[in-house]
Amino acid sequence: MIWKLREVRGALIDDFGHWLSEDFDPLEWFGFVYRITNEESNRSYIGRKQLTSTRRKKVKGRVNRKITRKESNWKEYTGSCDELNEEINTIGKDKFKFEILKLCKTKGELGYWETKLQFNEDVLHSRFPDGTRKYYNSNIMNRWFYKKE
Secondary structure, three states, X not given: OOOOOEEEOOEEEOOOOOEEOOOOOHHHOOEEEEEEEEOOOOOEEEXXXXXXXXXXXXXXXXXXXXXXXXXXXXXXXXXXXHXXXXXXXXXXXXXXXXXXXXXXXXXXXXXXXXXXXXXXXXXXXXXXXXXXXXXXXXXXOOOEEOOOO
């Protein structure tokens, strides 16, 4: 389901980008784990995205720092994989499905669920019957890598 018009914290919100998911309030969550699928080839990418970023700004005359939160670019985000983004630019965003798989409350939970789903779906080694790779992912946590043959 794509969000159309909805009330969040008393304000009408009509822009949740291209993401498919259950209804949620972005202010209540830290981030989400997502899957982007090329609907022509069925190749996918599993990743994570934070909904906001937190900064600690120095304030003159204060000992502690002021904490500010800023919304990330999650509504337009298309993943961090260069190969995936090249295909999105070549064949068009409308040929891809953008799904939110899991909403997470903390940074630790976000990292855990991204890694768990990537290992469960064997993103580094899974192949289609014709031998092509099922996933665009080239690594998990920048620690385990896909080996080119």
